[in-house]
Amino acid sequence: MSECALVASVSDHDASMDVGNDKSLFEPTIDMMVNDFDDERTLDEEEALAAGEHQDPKAELNSLQREGDMPLEELLALYGYNRNMDKPIPEQPPEVVPEENEKTESALQQLYSDNTSPEATRCLRSGSRPPSEEEDDYDYSPDEDDWKKTIMVGSDYQAAIPEGLCSYDDALPYENEDKLLWNPSVLDEKVIEDYMKKNCAINSGTGVDAVPKGKQLRDDEEALFLLQQCGHNVEEALRRRRISAQTPAHASVWSEEECRNFENGIKVHGKDFHLIRQQKVRTRSVGELVQFYYIWKKTERHDIFANKTRLEKKKYTLHPGHTDYMDRFLEEQEASGTSVVRPVSPTPMMMYVPSPAAQPDPLALGEKEVFSQLNPHTTPPRTLSTEEPEPDTVS
Amino acid sequence: MSQSRVAYFYNPDVGNFHYGPGHPMKPHRLSVTHSLVLNYGLQKKMQIYRPYRANAHDMCRFHSEDYIEFLQNVTPQNIQTYSKDLLHYNVGDDCPVFEGLFDFCSMYTGASLEGAMKLNNNACDIAINWSGGLHHAKKFEPSGFCYVNDIVIAILELLKYHPRVLYIDIDVHHGDGVQEAFYLTDRVMTVSFHKYGNYFFPGTGDMYEIGAESGRYFSVNVPLKEGIDDQSYVQVFKPVISTVMEFYRPTAIVLQCGADSLAGDRLGCFSLSTRGHGECVKFVKNLNVPTLVVGGGGYTLRNVARCWTYETSLLVDENISNELPYTEYLEFFAPDFQLHPEISSTSNANTKQYLEAITKHVYDNLKMCQHSPAVQMTHIPGDFLPEEYRIKDEPDPEIRISQEEADKMIEPKNEFYEDEKDNDKEPVPETKES
Numbered sequence: 039m040s041e042c043a044l045v046a047s048v049s050d051h052d053a054s055m056d057v058g059n060d061k062s063l064f065e066p067t068i069d070m071m072v073n074d075f076d077d078e079r080t081l082d083e084e085e086a087l088a089a090g091e092h093q094d095p096k097a098e099l100n101s102l103q104r105e106g107d108m109p110l111e112e113l114l115a116l117y118g119y120n121r122n123m124d125k126p127i128p129e130q131p132p133e134v135v136p137e138e139n140e141k142t143e144s145a146l147q148q149l150y151s152d153n154t155s156p157e158a159t160r161c162l163r164s165g166s167r168p169p170s171e172e173e174d175d176y177d178y179s180p181d182e183d184d185w186k187k188t189i190m191v192g193s194d195y196q197a198a199i200p201e202g203l204c205s206y207d208d209a210l211p212y213e214n215e216d217k218l219l220w221n222p223s224v225l226d227e228k229v230i231e232d233y234m235k236k237n238c239a240i241n242s243g244t245g246v247d248a249v250p251k252g253k254q255l256r257d258d259e260e261a262l263f264l265l266q267q268c269g270h271n272v273e274e275a276l277r278r279r280r281i282s283a284q285t286p287a288h289a290s291v292w293s294e295e296e297c298r299n300f301e302n303g304i305k306v307h308g309k310d311f312h313l314i315r316q317q318k319v320r321t322r323s324v325g326e327l328v329q330f331y332y333i334w335k336k337t338e339r340h341d342i343f344a345n346k347t348r349l350e351k352k353k354y355t356l357h358p359g360h361t362d363y364m365d366r367f368l369e370e371q372e373a374s375g376t377s378v379v380r381p382v383s384p385t386p387m388m389m390y391v392p393s394p395a396a397q398p399d400p401l402a403l404g405e406k407e408v409f410s411q412l413n414p415h416t417t418p419p420r421t422l423s424t425e426e427p428e429p430d431t432v433s
Numbered sequence: 434m435s436q437s438r439v440a441y442f443y444n445p446d447v448g449n450f451h452y453g454p455g456h457p458m459k460p461h462r463l464s465v466t467h468s469l470v471l472n473y474g475l476q477k478k479m480q481i482y483r484p485y486r487a488n489a490h491d492m493c494r495f496h497s498e499d500y501i502e503f504l505q506n507v508t509p510q511n512i513q514t515y516s517k518d519l520l521h522y523n524v525g526d527d528c529p530v531f532e533g534l535f536d537f538c539s540m541y542t543g544a545s546l547e548g549a550m551k552l553n554n555n556a557c558d559i560a561i562n563w564s565g566g567l568h569h570a571k572k573f574e575p576s577g578f579c580y581v582n583d584i585v586i587a588i589l590e591l592l593k594y595h596p597r598v599l600y601i602d603i604d605v606h607h608g609d610g611v612q613e614a615f616y617l618t619d620r621v622m623t624v625s626f627h628k629y630g631n632y633f634f635p636g637t638g639d640m641y642e643i644g645a646e647s648g649r650y651f652s653v654n655v656p657l658k659e660g661i662d663d664q665s666y667v668q669v670f671k672p673v674i675s676t677v678m679e680f681y682r683p684t685a686i687v688l689q690c691g692a693d694s695l696a697g698d699r700l701g702c703f704s705l706s707t708r709g710h711g712e713c714v715k716f717v718k719n720l721n722v723p724t725l726v727v728g729g730g731g732y733t734l735r736n737v738a739r740c741w742t743y744e745t746s747l748l749v750d751e752n753i754s755n756e757l758p759y760t761e762y763l764e765f766f767a768p769d770f771q772l773h774p775e776i777s778s779t780s781n782a783n784t785k786q787y788l789e790a791i792t793k794h795v796y797d798n799l800k801m802c803q804h805s806p807a808v809q810m811t812h813i814p815g816d817f818l819p820e821e822y823r824i825k826d827e828p829d830p831e832i833r834i835s836q837e838e839a840d841k842m843i844e845p846k847n848e849f850y851e852d853e854k855d856n857d858k859e860p861v862p863e864t865k866e867s
Binding site: 187188189190191195197199204205206215219221222223234256257258262310311324326328329331332336 | 438472476478483494497509531532550572592612613621632636
């Protein structure tokens with residue numbers, strides 16, 4: 039092709055210089071090349087078609103036989119498909135561009151319009167604006183356009199765009215109202231990792247951090263913040279950490295009474311945490327209730343609660359192994375009248391352990407505040423140890 | 434490619450709100466996400482901020498004062514006295530009045546606003562606020578679980594420094610609130626990919642919505658049908674965004690990462706995997722434009738947490754394992770305990786032909802806005818805050834800016850400010866109080 043173009047430009051050049059003869063000499067060459075090119079293609083195509091048709095007389099007969107036995111629909115489908123495949127190929131190459139524009143546009147519209155099927159799937163939760171209004175007496179229009187909303191225009195709808203640009207003066211307007219808790223760019227990554235490991239070492243053996251956390255080295259927000267507060271001095275941060283490690287950071291532990299009140303609240307009000315707080319657990323904020331709920335929801339304690347209140351039978355089928363075990367547990371519980379339940383909740387905030395003397399005295403138990411300090415061998419989630427009265431004996 | 438500086442904004446209380454019994458929007462997904470981010474060890478790769486909390490004044494940059502006042506005062510206790518307003522403001526089932534409503538709004542809005550400010554100040558290249566992205570809220574009313582439109586407010590902040598801001602929305606629902614707010618301007622281009630048709634909320638986002646007046650051709654809508662999978666989605670997303678970049682040349686981007694476009698969402702109907710969703714985020718990150726990344730929809734809690742955790746890892750360029758680390762929420766991820774669980778694919782109603790056609794349609798419209806707007810470079814000194822607010826907000830003098838912090842305040846790399854020095858000659862008696 040490039041050769042052809044070159045020849046053409048040369049010919050034009052020549053033509054402009056000398057008149058007549060030379061040009062006529064070149065013209066056929068271009069035509070030839072162009073024709074050649076086309077000819078070759080159509081030839082190829084014809085050959086391909088021919089090859090497809092005249093394969094083997096036997097094969098042809100066989101296929102005819104097969105078609106004869108075919109159900110009508112299949113046969114139609116076969117030929118319809120073939121026709122579509124054959125026809126457009128030779129026609130397509132030259133002027134596709136403008137045609138396709140229109141085609142796709144209309145195709146798009148068609149595709150577009152067929153997405154209003156009568157069966158409605160409103161996808162935000164509620165139909166605060168029902169799709170079909172009661173008084174649609176004027177022209178009957180199938181609810182096609184009912185659900186469509188338009189973007190409103192006017193000062194009631196658009197934001198006022200500040201004109202031009204500006205810059206903050208010396209300080210950011212809110213500079214001092216946020217709090218930078220960590221900045222990664224000061225220390226080397228290695229140093230930080232090392233610090234985090236040492237931190238883990240300090241914590242291991244005490245409290246929640248004794249719970250196996252898998253191989254991932256987790257980030258400790260407080261430890262990182264402490265490091266930053268110490269001006270990124272690792273030694274100083276570790277020193278302070280050792281001191282503070284003695285005292286549990288989260289004092290806010292739920293008492294047994296609070297837990298029971300919470301569960302009662304759920305039973306009565308469902309997940310209306312506002313009402314639960316108002317009427318059942320006044321010692322906690324709604325935020326605390328919400329946080330507690332999500333942890334509680336995935337503990338044994340919740341399963342037991344759910345079984346008891348028959349709110350959720352699914353858990354039974356999900357954990358069939360637990361069934362008789364739980365029945366026995368529930369019986370035991372009813373018999374003794376105490377809840378020796380050991381909620382297994384993994385966060386420090388909600389964690390608590392029955393006091394060693396958990397067994398007999400229901401009154402004492404109800405009132406007791408329980409501590410977040412856990413034994414090194416804390417039970418992992420979803421293991422219930424009703425058999426053992428002493429948490430220490432759990433292996 | 435050089436590492437981006439990422440700032441992450443998280444308020445530990447933002448997850449402890451509850452919309453009410455049976456409501457699909459669960460703010461606690463934010464706590465679960467944060468817990469995963471922490472336990473994957475991603476936190477130490479970012480600047481971590483406990484963000485500023487927006488006040489009514491900030492919200493009124495976009496919203497009407499009446500409406501914000503209503504939000505500020507209404508509580509579940511006094512709700513009866515507002516019965517008229519409830520109707521007027523369309524408060525009810527979708528957008529209930531719950532305990533701490535205004536606090537919730539002020540937390541997520543403050544975080545987005547501050548993210549925008551840090552970007553303006555060149556304190557970071559990427560700002561992340563998963564609690565933001567409430568794109569349906571309108572100037573006068575809440576809509577679709579959204580009360581205050583933090584995105585609009587953040588974009589208004591970005592417009593102080595940036596002549597052109599691009600908004601990209603990959604929530605399954607149309608980003609109607611943001612589109613409407615900037616429908617008439619060419620300084621913000623909104624691009625939304627969403628499910629459209631069949632009564633799907635909110636009912637806008639038709640491909641013929643292209644903006645009006647100066648904003649004509651600056652609203653881009655890519656309506657899709659249910660069941661779209663990773664491959665088809667990316668096939669549309671990448672060329673559309675590339676074309677937008679070419680024609681619009683934004684100087685800042687806001688990316689809304691609604692996770693209800695994932696497969697198996699309680700309200701959504703797309704079939705994206707966390708990988709496919711993340712692919713879009715990665716693509717936008719690689720454009721190397723200052724970007725504010727916000728959350729949005731997402732109603733299957735465990736998948737939202739997976740998705741945004743994975744996307745956090747992409748934004749900080751960190752590979753994280755498919756096996757989830759231990760967290761207090763581990764049980765939520767049963768039975769597979771994986772970051773990228775298998776998804777059950779539903780049938781994709783988007784034909785290749787349709788996707789090509791819609792991409793072409795968008796391209797044709799974008800060609801029309803070739804002339805990017807030129808913004809007059811007038812210098813408006815300072816922030817817009819009127820004096821009375823400034824005084825109220827004036828912080829404790831004890832915690833003045835330390836030298837270290839002051840050093841960090843690099844001048845914005847904004848080529849339009851060569852004359853900046855001329856204007857702020859007044860010496861500010863900054864440090865005299867003690």
